[in-house]
Amino acid sequence: MISRLDLRGTLPEPAELRQALPRADFDIDDALEVVVPICRDVRERGVVALRELSERFDGVTPEHLRVPAAVLDAALDRLDPAVRAALEESIRRARLVHTAQLPAEHTTELAPGGRVTQRWLPTARVGLYVPGGLAVYPSSVVMNVVPAQVAGVGSIAVTSPPQRDNTGVFTGYPHPTILAACRLLGVDEVYAVGGAQAIAMLAYGVRGLEGDATGAVGSADVCEPVNIITGPGNVFVASAKRHLRGLVGIDAEAGPTEIAILADDSADPDHVAADLVSQAEHDPLAAAVLVTDSEALAGRVETALVRWVGATKHTERVGTALAGRQSAIVLVDDLAAGLAVVDAYAAEHLEIHTRDAADVARRVTNAGAIFVGSYSPVSLGDYSAGSNHVLPTAGTAAHTGGLSVHAFLRGVQLVEYDETALAGVAEGVVALARDEDLPAHGDAILARVGGAATMAAPGQQSQQGQQAQPIQQGQSAEPEVQR
Secondary structure, eight states, rough: OOOOEEEEEETOHHHHHHHOOOOOOOOOOHHHHHHHHHHHHHHTTTHHHHHHHHHHHHOOOOOOOOOOOHHHHHHHOOOOSSHHHHHHHHHHHHHHHTTTTOOOOEEEEETTTEEEEEEEEOOOOOEEEOSSSSSSOHHHHHHHHHHHHHTHHHHHHHEEOSSSSGGGGTTTTSOOOHHHHHHTTOOOOOEOOOOOHHHHHHHHHHOOOHHHHHHOSSOOEEEEOOOOEEOOOOOHHHHHHHHHHBBBEEEEOOOSSSSEEEOOTTHHHHHHEEEEEEEETOTTTTEEEEEEEEEHHHHHHHHHHHHHHHTTTTHHHHHHHSTTTEEEOOOSSHHHHHHHHHHHTEEEEEEESTTTHHHHHTOSEEEEEEESSSOHHHHHHTTTOOOOOOOOOTTTGGGGGOOGGGGGGGEEEEEEEHHHHHHHHHHHHHHHHHHHTTTHHHHHHHHHTOOOOOOOOOOOOOOTTTOOBOOTTTSSOOOOOOO
């Protein structure tokens, strides 16, 4: 059901360890062959291309690419009250956590009359992608929209693949629970577009879309380009984000979901097995990794997995994920070795099931989110912990964090110096400018505090190492004409 990797006795160096640990086959570059023509097609043919691609990949052509307000209202009206209450609580908790992330404006006084102020400004417009494949993800609406709203983003567009399995009013639109979540959050710009074509639509902008906030056709026919695109998706979505990065900002290139669990012999094998299964049900490529120094625990977890996999709804999908090369039980000598392994793996989700779990969790350096103790499972973080579940995958947690308010903010510095403060640092600036052979940089300082610098004569260039002398008071600023 799940393989074992025995690292006891010797632990490879970090670079070798990263190569030895289980990973899913997920090549974003390979998908570019499909994605680049799709993006070009959307850029060149707009709505016509979007409709054709929707029929090709989703098996349905939406009546309106932009979801009318009446459809959003109907989705919220028909939402199961228990699901609505759960979404509202998830939103409330997420707002509390993300509001606490807001950085404060700060001014640093460097000298009398000289200061630098750090400001944080929200980007003007964002596009948020919500997947709609093997599962429905209204929780991803919450996780993308809340930090953007808390950051102060003024214009938010959500896009999700159209569904062909819905009946009546929702046929050809994103899943009604996704639409209801958008309405709960006050987002009225929602598109029935999925895959790489959705990323292209957000990046390039598209004219000729039908439907608007009032439900009227033709009165709002433009999806304006966005500044940043966030949200998880399949390999084609990730590939499109890579292709269009630079034209737009992105959060990350998300791959298949993954869970790692660091456990000792105090762990409950049923808790561990249940959590491995919970992530494996996402996708056949989902990764489930247990790292432990207890061979006895490993055996008990293997036994528990048989029960849990047999009892779960998506048995085949889960079994495929657990048996895949991306999943394994990794045996190590001790907790220190286990920490080295999980840091090398840099999991999207890392659970700590050990004695002194809180202390152990703070010793971890690489993980998207760390779930501390037996009663903080990943599935809590997926919905109602208050944390964000849009997290880095495939080892990128070693250099990238999860989605947060900061993804939608830009740091802008206000530099304010008066004449006295500038004079106090002028000598050093001029020295550095001349050392870099950029004398005009120094001249711009001297023009303010010591008179303009002598310029090279026409046809001549300043030589590195030569010191340009400032013009003395009373001298002409005109260069001397050589005769």
